[in-house]
Amino acid sequence: MKVPVDSLLLLAIAATVLRFPEDGDLARRLKARDGDVIGELYDRYGRLAYTIILRIVRDHAVAEDLVQESFLRVWTRAQGFDAERGALGPWILTVARNQALDYIRSVQGRVWKGMVSADSDHPGVFQDWESNLLDSVQLEQVRTALSRLSENQRTVIELAYFEGLSHSEMAERIHQPLGTVKTWIRSALKTLRDELTAKAPV
Amino acid sequence: MSCETNRELLELYALGILDAEERSEIDQHLRDNCSNCTAALREALALNSGVLSSVKLEQPPASLRERVVNSVRPPRRKAPLAWMGLAAALAFATVWLGWEANRRSNELTVASGRIRSLQVQSDELSNKLDFLRDPQTRPASAAPGANQPRGTYFVNPRSGVMLIASNLPAPAAGRAYEMWIIPKGQAPRPAGVFLPDANGSAVHLQTGPVDLTNTAAFAITDEPESGSPAPTTQPFLVTPAGT
Numbered sequence: 001m002k003v004p005v006d007s008l009l010l011l012a013i014a015a016t017v018l019r020f021p022e023d024g025d026l027a028r029r030l031k032a033r034d035g036d037v038i039g040e041l042y043d044r045y046g047r048l049a050y051t052i053i054l055r056i057v058r059d060h061a062v063a064e065d066l067v068q069e070s071f072l073r074v075w076t077r078a079q080g081f082d083a084e085r086g087a088l089g090p091w092i093l094t095v096a097r098n099q100a101l102d103y104i105r106s107v108q109g110r111v112w113k114g115m116v117s118a119d120s121d122h123p124g125v126f127q128d129w130e131s132n133l134l135d136s137v138q139l140e141q142v143r144t145a146l147s148r149l150s151e152n153q154r155t156v157i158e159l160a161y162f163e164g165l166s167h168s169e170m171a172e173r174i175h176q177p178l179g180t181v182k183t184w185i186r187s188a189l190k191t192l193r194d195e196l197t198a199k200a201p202v
Numbered sequence: 203m204s205c206e207t208n209r210e211l212l213e214l215y216a217l218g219i220l221d222a223e224e225r226s227e228i229d230q231h232l233r234d235n236c237s238n239c240t241a242a243l244r245e246a247l248a249l250n251s252g253v254l255s256s257v258k259l260e261q262p263p264a265s266l267r268e269r270v271v272n273s274v275r276p277p278r279r280k281a282p283l284a285w286m287g288l289a290a291a292l293a294f295a296t297v298w299l300g301w302e303a304n305r306r307s308n309e310l311t312v313a314s315g316r317i318r319s320l321q322v323q324s325d326e327l328s329n330k331l332d333f334l335r336d337p338q339t340r341p342a343s344a345a346p347g348a349n350q351p352r353g354t355y356f357v358n359p360r361s362g363v364m365l366i367a368s369n370l371p372a373p374a375a376g377r378a379y380e381m382w383i384i385p386k387g388q389a390p391r392p393a394g395v396f397l398p399d400a401n402g403s404a405v406h407l408q409t410g411p412v413d414l415t416n417t418a419a420f421a422i423t424d425e426p427e428s429g430s431p432a433p434t435t436q437p438f439l440v441t442p443a444g445t
Binding site: 035052098160167186192 | 210213214217218219220221247248249250251252253254255256257258259260261262263266267269270271273274275
């Protein structure tokens, strides 16, 4: 595989983003079934998890239930998490998004098999990360990158991230040909990636 | 599938929005432990958490933290609370019934008797649950046999011994079962008298510290219902303490 330069740069971003040095300690205590650790994880990631879930389900009471379920899921699956190398933040956010998408899918009578079947919210995937969540400078870069998207690109990104729609579902939703939708998504993701890597403080 | 084309697919995969066919191809490829693709998947997930993190923050209600914390650490008194709820419902029903029946005080008496009995049961149940919840409690099983009495002892050096038994024959009138803690090289010590229910099942908890290192076994015998200071019949459900 030709390793794209921007992928190396993205890793560099990952390496320079803000780390919570105590995350390893939190992960160790999570695995040791230390009941106090959930409160600390909530203090660190609860508001963001709630925000993402609320954005997806658009119902405060449901969002609260799903935040609770997300942290419970993190608690019950923590055994698979490598305390030394794990990145708790991205894992928790992925779990939260999955819970919310599962919920709206079940309400709509559809099954969202996305990452749950792929098991990519399994803690193992989040091991060997040097990174945690982005810091404020990089978040600003993400926001700038999002603002550079065309309206069509923003629409499909919104549908992908916050509704979990597949290409064919998006095509149906916005009444566009499948090929067009694929192009929009591909170019939008590339814009985000490029914008982030171009400004990566290496 | 070539790794060349995977990068873009992996971003979609990480978002969980691939159609089933493409997804299973990626699943398969990742199962083959392709290290390039595993790294690319991490990058894709990093991009995802970046985009997800960029949303304008909402403020959850302050009570949510406690809910989250309590969901992994259930309040200790949960079971007794359920009983108290039942007792409260009964009390309410009692008051209502008494009023409906023009203060038929005998009903009130009966019902409050039931409440008292429920409260006793609730306390007993709560003690038993607390004992089982204690992480130091571990099982020690008697050998099972078809239709034979069988039982499992749960021992906790700090708080006692619990026997959960079934297939116990109903004792004769005026008789009951007595549990014994048998120290190494000494006479058995009485550990409480109990009666099985109509199905021959029993849960008996003897509270108090147990010196496990000097305990050889646990057993039960058939004794007068007032209990005996030493076994007077053949012990059964004899189970080594196993230390």
